[in-house]
Amino acid sequence: MENNHVSSLEINLKSLSSNLDYFKAKIHKSTKIMVVLKAVGYGSDAIILANALKDEVHYLAVAYADEGIALRNAGIRLPILVLHPQLVNLQKLIDFDLEPSIYASHILEAFLDLAETNNLKKYPIHLKLNTGLNRLGFLYKELNAHISALKASNNIKIQSVFSHLAASEDLNEKKFTQDQIDNFISESNDLIHQLDGKPPMRHMLNTSGIINYAARAQFDMVRLGIGLFGFGNDNYETSQLENVLCLKSIISQIHSIEKNQTVGYNRAFVSDKLMRTATIPIGHADGIFRNLGNGKGYVYIQNQKAPIIGNVCMDMIMVDVSSITCNEGDEVLIYKDKEHIIKLATAMNTIPYELITAISNRIKRVIKKY
Numbered sequence: 001m002e003n004n005h006v007s008s009l010e011i012n013l014k015s016l017s018s019n020l021d022y023f024k025a026k027i028h029k030s031t032k033i034m035v036v037l038k039a040v041g042y043g044s045d046a047i048i049l050a051n052a053l054k055d056e057v058h059y060l061a062v063a064y065a066d067e068g069i070a071l072r073n074a075g076i077r078l079p080i081l082v083l084h085p086q087l088v089n090l091q092k093l094i095d096f097d098l099e100p101s102i103y104a105s106h107i108l109e110a111f112l113d114l115a116e117t118n119n120l121k122k123y124p125i126h127l128k129l130n131t132g133l134n135r136l137g138f139l140y141k142e143l144n145a146h147i148s149a150l151k152a153s154n155n156i157k158i159q160s161v162f163s164h165l166a167a168s169e170d171l172n173e174k175k176f177t178q179d180q181i182d183n184f185i186s187e188s189n190d191l192i193h194q195l196d197g198k199p200p201m202r203h204m205l206n207t208s209g210i211i212n213y214a215a216r217a218q219f220d221m222v223r224l225g226i227g228l229f230g231f232g233n234d235n236y237e238t239s240q241l242e243n244v245l246c247l248k249s250i251i252s253q254i255h256s257i258e259k260n261q262t263v264g265y266n267r268a269f270v271s272d273k274l275m276r277t278a279t280i281p282i283g284h285a286d287g288i289f290r291n292l293g294n295g296k297g298y299v300y301i302q303n304q305k306a307p308i309i310g311n312v313c314m315d316m317i318m319v320d321v322s323s324i325t326c327n328e329g330d331e332v333l334i335y336k337d338k339e340h341i342i343k344l345a346t347a348m349n350t351i352p353y354e355l356i357t358a359i360s361n362r363i364k365r366v367i368k369k370y
C-alpha cells in the first residue's frame with residue numbers, strides 16, 4: 001500500500017547515534033552492544049534503525065522470528081538473536097541465519113534435533129537463564145540436565161549465556177537485583193566451568209541496567225533498547241539524552257462551536273462558550289489511545305498546548321484551539337518530543353514503551369539526519 005498519509009513519524013538518526021554514544025561511554029570499550037529492535041524497533045522502523053546502526057553495534061535482537069526475517073530480507077547482515085522463538089519457527093531461524101534464545105527444555109531438544117538434521121556446524125545459540133523475572137528462561141538446575149547433550153553436539157555452539165533483570169530501573173529493588181546478578185554470576189561461572197571450552201559471552205543489562213548496574217553486570221555485552229530513543233527510565237538520564245521520535249500531523253478542519261454544542265462520539269465534550277476546534281487525522285487505530293481523550297492528552301500547535309476534547313475516534317482527534325491562532329493545514333505535533341511522550345504516558349498510567357510501540361504502520365516513517 002502506498003503511504004501518502006500526512007501523519008508522519010520523524011526518526012532523528014543523528015540523535016539516535018548520539019544516544020548510542022551516551023551509553024557506550026557508560027561501559028568499557030571492549031563490551032559489545034546488542035541493539036534490541038523488537039516490535040519494529042519500538043514502533044519506529046527496525047530496518048531504518050538497523051541500517052543506521054549496523055557499523056556501530058555488534059548484535060541485533062528481536063522478539064520473534066518474523067521480525068528477524070524482515071531484517072534479513074532488508075539485507076541486514078549483523079548477527080541477530082531471536083529472544084522468543086517458537087517451536088514452529090525453529091527451521092525458519094536456521095533458514096534465515098537467526099540465532100535462537102534457548103529458554104526451555106523442549107526448545108533445546110527440538111533445536112538440537114533440527115541442528116543435526118540440517119547438518120549444521122557450530123550454529124550459534126544463546127542460553128537464557130531465569131534468575132527471577134520468571135518470564136522466559138531455564139532455572140539453572142533444569143539447564144544442568146542438558147549439559148552433556150550440549151557438550152556432545154558439534155552442530156551447535158553456545159554463543160552466549162544471558163539473563164534479564166526484573167527491576168533494573170527501580171532502585172528500591174536494588175537488593176533483589178543484586179541477588180539476580182549474584183546468581184547469574186555463580187550459575188554462569190558454573191556453566192562455563194562445566195562446558196570447559198571457549199567460554200560463551202555473558203549479558204544481562206537492558207537500558208536501565210546499563211544506567212544502574214554497569215559496574216558489576218556489563219559482562220561481555222549489553223542489550224540496549226528504549227535508551228536509544230532517549231528514554232532513560234529516570235528524569236536525569238532522560239534529560240541527558242537526545243530526542244529521536246517526533247510524531248506529526250496537520251489540521252484537517254477547523255470548526256467554530258457555539259456554546260452548548262457537543263464534539264465527537266457520544267457527545268462526550270460539551271462547550272461552555274463559543275470556541276474553535278481542530279480535527280486532526282490520527283486516532284486510536286494509530287496508537288493515540290482512547291484514554292488520552294477528554295482532556296487527558298494534548299498536542300502542540302504553534303508551540304502551544306491544545307487539549308484533546310471528547311472521545312478519540314479511530315482515525316481522528318479533535319482538539320481545542322480556541323486560544324491558538326492557527327489555520328487548516330498547519331502542522332500539529334502529536335508527540336513533540338520524549339518529554340511530551342512521558343507526560344502523556346504518565347497521564348495514562350503507563351510507560352513510554354507502550355505509547356511508542358503502538359504507533360500504527362499507516363503513519364509514514366521519515367528519516368531526519370540532522
Ligand SMILES: *Cc1c(COP(=O)(O)O)cnc(C)c1O
Pocket residue numbers: 036038083164205206207208223224225226227
Ligand atoms: C526488550 C528487552 C531488552 C531491552 O530493554 P530496554 O529496557 O528497552 O533497554 C533487553 N533484553 C531483553 C531480554 C528484552 O526483552
